[in-house]
Amino acid sequence: MNSPIETPAATRQSERLGEQIEERIVTGVYPPGTRLDEQELADMFGVSRTPVREALIQLASVGLIEIRPRRGATVPEVGADRVCEMFEVMAELEAMCGRLAARRITPGEQCALQEAHRACEAARDANTPDVYYQLNEVFHQRIYEASHNSFLVEQASALHRRLRPYRRLQLRVRNRMATSFNEHQAIVDAILKGDSDLAAAQLRAHVTVQGERFADLVATLRDFKAGS
Amino acid sequence: MNSPIETPAATRQSERLGEQIEERIVTGVYPPGTRLDEQELADMFGVSRTPVREALIQLASVGLIEIRPRRGATVPEVGADRVCEMFEVMAELEAMCGRLAARRITPGEQCALQEAHRACEAARDANTPDVYYQLNEVFHQRIYEASHNSFLVEQASALHRRLRPYRRLQLRVRNRMATSFNEHQAIVDAILKGDSDLAAAQLRAHVTVQGERFADLVATLRDFKAGS
DNA sequence: CTCTGCTATCTTGTATACAAAACGGTGATT
DNA sequence: AATCACCGTTTTGTATACAAGATAGCAGAG
Structure with a gap:
């Protein structure tokens, strides 16, 4: 009934963006220390900054990236x-x-x-x-x-x-x-x-x-x- | 050294909003099943919808609320x-x-x-x-x-x-x-x-x-x- | 009388515009 | 020559504007 992987009505862009960025982080495309520029990511994915920000916030609250106020998001050095x-x-x-x-x-x-x-x-x-x-x-x-x-x-x-x-x-x-x-x-x-x-x-x-x-x-x- | 409660450079509004909303959820002001209207919250806190949305997304990724695409955020019934x-x-x-x-x-x-x-x-x-x-x-x-x-x-x-x-x-x-x-x-x-x-x-x-x-x-x- | 389909309205999701703070560079002073 | 201060640029944070989907209410048919 419940398919193991389901993304049925994942209408939200930020959801998808989050997964994409997460993938790039865990696969090492964005190594620790990388600065994640919002505009840059937005251009890359062909969207505006808003969904990018939402994706970043989500990743940050899971601990995958670090957002310091007014200083942007970075992939943390994971000692x-x-x-x-x-x-x-x-x-x-x-x-x-x-x-x-x-x-x-x-x-x-x-x-x-x-x-x-x-x-x-x-x-x-x-x-x-x-x-x-x-x-x-x-x-x-x-x-x-x-x-x-x-x-x-x-x-x-x-x-x-x-x-x-x-x-x-x-x-x-x-x-x-x-x-x-x-x-x-x-x-x-x-x-x-x-x-x-x-x-x-x-x-x-x-x-x-x-x-x-x-x-x-x-x-x-x-x-x-x-x-x- | 570390004061127990610290909000020194919490420049981000959404951070503060998130705490406020969380407080209202855990204290029962927003009981399970409550619909969290973005505009309503924005008016209540005197800000625009943007920081409200960011706060909601953060709360959702911690599991405190549920966001269903295009259908808004609700306080989940926590069986x-x-x-x-x-x-x-x-x-x-x-x-x-x-x-x-x-x-x-x-x-x-x-x-x-x-x-x-x-x-x-x-x-x-x-x-x-x-x-x-x-x-x-x-x-x-x-x-x-x-x-x-x-x-x-x-x-x-x-x-x-x-x-x-x-x-x-x-x-x-x-x-x-x-x-x-x-x-x-x-x-x-x-x-x-x-x-x-x-x-x-x-x-x-x-x-x-x-x-x-x-x-x-x-x-x-x-x-x-x-x-x- | 009930159920279905349409429409109006409202709400969410995204894009853009604007304000403020941080970063970098240049120049002056010691 | 080195350091500090000032200014321009860049980037984040917030507000507003716009588009699209969802909900509710109403009307019409069965």
Whole structure:
């Protein structure tokens, strides 16, 4: 009934603009520190400044950009430490999803979860990280939904989305796909077994690892920079 | 250094408008279902529609109002079940704050926490629920900050703020103040002892109770309505 | 009498115009 | 030569004007 992605009557320009700009931010087209000139964006998208401003305000209130009064909008420098903080919170949110899912998951959702899991397995076997990455999103989304807490689903999804670029960095780390899948397996087992504490712990660890990988990566980059 | 309330260079009108409107929503001046007419608000605040729109968009992206394209902004009917979901998430966020605080709190923050706690005690002894309510906010904020995760502080603060009206409902429930203070005591003890698991559990319970109280209240109201 | 279709009005969404503040550059002074 | 002050330019913030979609009321048909 509800199609997963719906933009039916998204009549509002600013909505679309917001998504476009967000896309450019998370994909690195607008790297941190970029100044977002309203007129420039307006010209680029062929609209006036008004919808651009509305889009920027919306992005700002989600934390994706920073608007300082009278000084314009900029893509914030997201200090690595802050990203780690976000992973820390994400780990807890996912753990919570897992805990609730283990207790509340319905038979239908069990099937959906296993299906998503098997799809990941196929991507692993095919050694296609990009596909795995996408299916991984679905897998986690299934767990969110199984928590039967719509507010939690929204919060978790939002943060997950915001962390996407940093997770993407680790895509091709050695064996990451296989390791990730094994962790998924343990998570699925725990949830289906109804062991909420175990599911929470597994998910927390699964996400925490991602945060640590990110920290490792940053540290490596820093050393690289210092050494050059 | 940082004064608790600061609006130093809040040059942007929409910022101020947003706070004003938010205040009216959470205090019930604009009850759920209210239609927020842009022109009306503009006239009321003596500004044009532009800043009003910006304020509304900001509120919408935080979830405080709902904007349906071409159909205006309304204060959403927040179904009781959704509020319960929010309390469920809040409990976990606070638990996380407690867990981290127990591990990371600094001596200075220990003092600040105890100070806030003693202030609550005074309010309890004076039997002044309104004062206790305010000091309770400070107390929880202290714990947030002691987590040393600024992102978490932001998230927790935002949700805490959003749940304010529902927490307020329980202010004068019998013995609530005394019970709350006792729970606070256990939380403080756990944090100062450095027992992160205990601190998390205590805080989770402390918040969960609030959610349950709210559910009780709703159920009571429903029965009352049905019986009348 | 009810239901449907049209129209008038109102409200939202977007564009443009105007005011004020911040930024940059130039020139004078020490 | 360096620093500070002043002025012009640029950009944000707000107001107004205009276009298009939605709502409500009325009239006519069944």
